[in-house]
C-alpha cells in the first residue's frame with residue numbers, strides 16, 4: 031500500500047522538484063548518490079539513515095541524491111556494515127530492512143580537475159604570401175554570405191588562402207543554407223562568455239549551468255577561464271561585426287561549467303548529459319592528465335549518464351559526444367589510456383596543423399575516429415575570446431580540433447535531424463578524407479583508409495553533409511561478448527608476443543542478432559612490474575591490426591592493466607566472424623620487469639541483423655564484470671608467437687624518426703619471423719632463477735619459487751591450519767562461543783579497508799567496478815573456506831571513489847591474482863547476450 035502510494039508521490043515530487051537539485055555546498059555537507067530498488071521511498075530511506083533527501087539524480091533512473099552535515103565517515107556504508115554485523119550475530123533478522131533497497135551507494139568526493147586540452151601555441155604568424163586567387167575566392171564567399179566579421183580572413187581553418195584546400199571545406203555547405211539552425215551544442219568546459227558580442231545572440235541559457243559554483247549561468251570567473259569561450263566561438267560565433275564566425279553560426283550554444291574547480295562524480299554525471307533533450311551535441315575538450323602515465327576512466331555514475339544520453343537524449347536518437355583526443359603525444363601518451371576518448375559513445379577528434387602535418391602534441395590511438403585543424407607549425411586557431419569584443423589568435427591543441435568537429439556535426443544535424451549517434455559516427459567513417467602525410471594508413475573492410483595517428487582522415491564538412499542528405503539510417507545496435515579468456519601465462523620479453531585467440535563463429539553472431547562490427551572493445555588484465563613496457567595488438571579475422579596499447583616511457587606504474595577496456599574503431603564494417611587474436615608484448619627486454627597476461631574479454635559492438643529484435647543496451651552497473659572468473663568451457667588458445675607487426679601500409683610508408691607513431695615500431699625486427707607461429711612455449715618460460723616468482727607476501731616470506739596463485743594456496747593452507755588450531759583452542763577455552771565463523775570479524779577490517787578505492791576507474795565501455803569487488807572478495811575467501819560459507823556481504827556495495835587512483839588501489843590488491851576460485855556472490859552480472 032505504502033509502496034504503491036510512493037509510486038504516485040514519486041512522480042508528483044519529480045515534477046514539483048523541478049529540473050534542478052538544490053545547489054550543493056561541499057564545504058558544509060556530504061552528498062551521497064544512491065541507487066535503490068524502484069519501489070523505495072527515498073524520503074523514508076533518508077529518515078532511516080538520518081540524511082536529507084535532495085531529489086532524484088538527473089536522468090538516472092532510481093538514483094537519488096542525499097546530503098548530511100560534513101562528517102569523516104560514510105554514514106550509509108557504516109549503516110550497511112552495522113546491519114550486516116547484526117545479522118551475522120543474529121541480532122537482526124533476515125526480514126526486509128530499508129537498507130536492503132540499496133543497490134549502490136557512493137559518498138561523493140571532490141576530485142582533481144580535468145586537464146584542458148589546449149596547448150600554448152607558438153605566437154609567430156607563419157610567413158608566406160597568400161595565394162591571390164584564393165583571396166579573391168574568399169572575398170567572394172564573404173560577400174555572398176554577407177560575412178563582415180573582422181577576423182574572418184584570418185580564420186584559415188574555414189577558408190585557407192595560404193595553403194588552399196587545407197581547411198574544413200565548409201563554405202559550400204553554408205551556401206546551401208546549412209548554418210546550424212535548430213541545433214544546440216553544449217560546451218562542457220570552464221564557462222562561456224555569454225556577454226560576448228560574438229556569442230550573446232546564439233547563447234542558450236536553458237541548456238547551461240555552472241557545476242563549479244552551482245548557479246544557473248556558466249560565467250567565466252577565473253583568470254584562465256577562456257578555454258570554453260574559445261571553443262564556443264569555433265562552434266557558433268555569430269555572423270556579425272565581432273571577431274570571426276563559428277562553423278555553425280546560426281546554431282545555439284550553451285555552456286556547462288565543470289573545469290574551474292574540483293568536482294564530484296555526481297556533478298560531472300549531471301553535467302555530461304545536462305538538458306539532453308535540448309542540447310544535441312556535447313563538446314568536451316578535456317580529460318585525465320595527458321602526462322603519459324595516467325590511465326583513468328570516468329566513474330560509473332558518469333558512464334551511466336553517458337549511456338543514458340545516447341539512449342534517451344535528443345528524443346531517443348542519442349546525444350552526440352565529441353572529445354578532444356589529448357595532447358600527450360610528446361610524452362608517448364595514447365588516447366586509449368583515457369576512458370573518455372576511448373568510449374564507444376564519443377567521437378574522438380585529433381589535430382593536424384595547417385600543412386596537414388602531425389602537431390607534436392596530438393595523441394594517436396585505435397579509438398581515434400577523425401582529425402581536423404588546429405595549432406602547429408606557427409599558426410593556431412583564430413576565434414572568439416572572453417570579453418565583449420575580444421578575439422584570440424592562439425587557440426590550439428586538440429582542444430581546438432574537437433569544437434570544429436562539433437560545429438560540423440551541428441551542420442549535419444540540421445541537414446538530417448533524425449540521425450542517431452551511431453549514424454553520425456558512420457558518416458565520419460565514410461567521409462573523412464585521408465591525406466598525403468606518412469602514417470600507418472591501412473585499408474579497412476569498408477575500403478576506407480585508417481591510421482592510428484589520423485583516424486579515418488580529416489573531416490570535410492562538405493563531404494559529410496552531402497553524405498548525410500541521403501544516408502540510410504543504420505539498424506539498432508547489437509553486441510556480442512566473448513567469455514572471459516583465461517591466459518595466465520608469463521609474457522616473453524622483447525619482440526615476441528604472447529598471443530591468445532578467440533574464435534567467433536557465425537552461429538554466435540546470429541544468436542546475438544549481430545550483423546557487422548562498428549566498435550570493438552577489449553577488457554583485459556595484465557600484471558606487469560612496469561606498465562609502460564607493455565603493448566597490445568588486436569588482429570581481426572580479416573587481418574586488420576589495432577594497436578590497442580603502446581609503450582609509454584614515463585609510465586612506471588608497477589602493475590599492468592586492471593580490468594582496463596581498450597577500444598578500436600579500425601574494424602568498422604568487418605563481419606566479425608573468425609579468429610580474433612590479441613598479442614601482448616613486453617617491449618623492454620632486459621630491464622628485469624616482467625609480467626603475466628591474466629585474462630581478456632572481447633566485445634563486438636555493431637549493427638543488428640533484425641531491428642525488431644533489438645533492445646537497448648542495459649545501463650552499465652558496477653557489477654558488469656562480476657563473471658570474471660567464471661569457467662565456461664572457453665579456455666584461451668594461447669601461443670607464444672611472433673606475428674608480422676602489421677599489414678603493409680597501403681598509401682605511404684612510415685619514416686623511422688616519427689616519435690609517436692604507434693605502429694610498425696621496429697618493422698625490421700619482425701620481418702624474420704613474419705607469419706611463422708612458434709607454438710613452443712619454451713622461450714616464454716621464465717628462467718626460474720633469473721626471474722623470481724612474484725611474491726604474494728612481503729619479502730620475509732619465501733615464495734617457494736612458485737606462482738603467486740600457488741603461494742596464496744600454500745600460505746592459505748598454512749593460515750588455515752594455524753587458524754584452525756587457534757580456533758580449536760579458543761573454542762575449548764571459551765565453550766560458550768557459538769560460531770567459529772564469527773572469527774571472520776577479525777579480518778573484516780582488512781577487506782573493508784579497500785572499500786574506498788575498490789571501484790577504481792570504472793570503465794566507460796563496460797568494465798565496471800564489480801570485478802574489483804570480486805577480487806577484493808577473493809582476498810577474503812581463504813578465510814571463508816575455513817568458515818565454510820561465502821561472505822558476499824562483507825564487500826558488497828561500497829563507496830566507489832571518483833577517480834580513485836590506480837596506484838593506491840593496486841597497493842591494496844596486487845596480492846590477488848586471477849585465482850580460479852569459484853565465485854562466491856551470486857552474480858547478477860548483466861550478461862547481455
Ligand SMILES: *[C@@H]1O[C@H](CO)[C@@H](O)[C@H](O)[C@H]1NC(C)=O
Pocket residue numbers: 055056057058
Ligand atoms: C557553504 O558552506 C560554508 C561553510 O558552512 C559557508 O561558509 C558558505 O557560505 C556556503 N556557501 C554557500 C554558497 O552557501
Ligand SMILES: *[C@@H]1O[C@H](CO)[C@@H](O)[C@H](O)[C@H]1NC(C)=O
Pocket residue numbers: 195199201202203490492493
Ligand atoms: C569541398 O567542397 C566542394 C564543394 O563546395 C567540393 O566540390 C570539394 O570536393 C570539397 N573538397 C575539397 C578538398 O575541396
Ligand SMILES: *[C@@H]1O[C@H](CO)[C@@H](O)[C@H](O)[C@H]1NC(C)=O
Pocket residue numbers: 531532533609667
Ligand atoms: C582459429 O583458431 C583456432 C584455435 O583457437 C585454430 O584451430 C584454427 O585453425 C584457427 N583458424 C584460422 C582460420 O586461423
Ligand SMILES: *[C@@H]1O[C@H](CO)[C@@H](O)[C@H](O)[C@H]1NC(C)=O
Pocket residue numbers: 717718719720
Ligand atoms: C638461467 O639459468 C641458468 C642456470 O640454470 C644460468 O646459468 C643462466 O645465466 C640463467 N639465465 C639468465 C638469463 O639469467
